[in-house]
Amino acid sequence: MEPVTTAAVAAAADVVANRKEYFGPKALISTLVVILVFLWLVFAPFSRVSVANGMSSTGDQCVPSGASTSTLETIEKSVESDSTLKGKASLIESTANANNIPPTLFAAILLVDSKEIAKKPKVDDEIKSRGTKFKGVQSPTEAAAKKDGDTAAKNQWESSLGSKYEGMGGTPIDCAGYYLQSGSGYFQFPLKKITVTSWFDWRDSPTGGQGREHHGGIDFDCGPLSNPDKVFAARKGTASVKVDPGGFGNYVVIDHGDGMQSYYGHLEKATISNGQVNQGQMIGYCGTTGRSTGTHLHFEVRKDGTAVNPKGYLPPIN
Template sequence: MASNLPAPEGIENQEPPTAGAWGEWNPTEDSVRSVRGKHRVAKQRGGLARSSTVLGVGVIAAVGAGGIATAQDRPQVAISMPSLPDLVPDGSGVGITGDTVRQAEAGSEQAAGAAAKAGIIPQQSDRRADPGEVLRNRILQQADSQQAAAAAQAQAEAERVARETATQEAKDKLEAARKAAEEAKAAAEAKAAEEAKAAEEAAAAAAAKAEQERLAKLAGSYSLPTSAYTLTSHYGVAGSMWSSGYHTGLDFAAPTGTPAKAVAAGKITSAGWSGAYGYRIVLELEDGTEVWYCHLSSMSVTSGTVSPGETIGRVGATGNVTGPHLHLEVRKGGSTVDPLAWLTSKGLNV
């Protein structure tokens, strides 16, 4: 195979030796050793492999340095030059044979076919595919991507709406439960208030009934001090006519001789003249309460025990008076109390 390499410097005008003049040339390690500092090999730019360049440079260097070297006394070495299609530079300085390239291409085609079956890349039967087909495939891929994105967006929107709906439903249920609890509480409070009111009314009715029963029972035990009377001066009324400065009893104005009766069972502890009170009878009841009958015209009972309603004297105008009346005083523990309130508490309608 003829070489297109340029001749090294210093040997441009030399004629290549003929086979007849040289005989057979068998280069050895010494004869192909490169000459340092004198000859420079031009960098190959093309399709030749670096191994071919090195071999050619060694041959030219041997010829330029020592001329034609004979190697009749050395064993013959056969040299075979690889053809150009079998050497493909791989960019790393190491030659790759054509078989290696074909094996790599076959592996690439198998990998591409597997990827196309898996849906990663579209299968192409020819490396030089139609540009229109490539564009169509890209458009289809973009459409699929857009459809997938739209489906994902629609699903996300549906999930968002579902979450919002569930949240609103939960809020509505919570609000309904709260309102129901408030209504139940209000109903319970109203019922409790009604029951309390009914109980209070029932208690009041029971108390009133008990009071009526008590007064009815007392009515048989107590009696009004006189009859056919008119109340004239009440307890506590202030005036100069009374030595204490106020009225200490209750006045029952009645005609002279009207009977004065025992208000309850008791005993007569005092009967006689008592100054400004005129004729007075003191009746002591079983609980120690004293009842004074004053201004009497006469005294029927002056000692001993008496029964409720028994006549013990007569209404008169003795003592410090302006007219006939019964001055009734009620004393507890030595102090006066309102006779009207006391008689009422005993069930008497004064």
């Protein structure tokens, strides 16, 4: 709570001490203003709680509030101390966008490889060449898969890239306490509140009678059906609304291009039609339709038709 200012207290005291002078219309208006200011100072902090936690109050979109640093500015700050890449931020961003790479991820790739790039005769041409080489990658893991070298070298490079990318990931914007990367191409969380109930891994069948099974996504806890949580598109793309009574139940698939798709399973209902959706746009409500043991969201990411661990595409999960 913000402290009540001494000026407001003094003004209120003056009203009481000199009440006999406050019977005319102007005096009454002044008194009302003092009271309203006093009430605002006391209760304003509470009215801002929902926005202060990072969620904008714009309705059905999980829109990060408080973004103060653009992607280009983030890249400029990251490369300004690198003699090879200094002054190349605009080229880095445009090359990344042309090759469907998150710009900050591409900048991190170049920073990790800066010494190699410095040996090339034309740095600009080398930046463009690496854009083509890493075309379509969305995470350090995907980038490492396209890197030259043996497994040990790739793993070490991926570790360096992950640290660099995390360290220069733009301005972290809090959405109910969880990080989103605004405009970077990252998948954002599909819910405003994140509680993982089952990871991408082998597990005992939750419905019983089918032994061990591989869980191809991450399950997130949801509120009760009486007040279901809203589900949001993790990334922009082309949405298809589907029904699979024996599996995902009511679900949505979003095709993001370059072989990437995200799945949103067991919805109570979808709130969109087939077509384009934006990142952060509401697409439905959590439910327990299909093969499900309780209200939750099954979130799955597929690359070229194969389920991959969503954790490699989402912001850090604490």
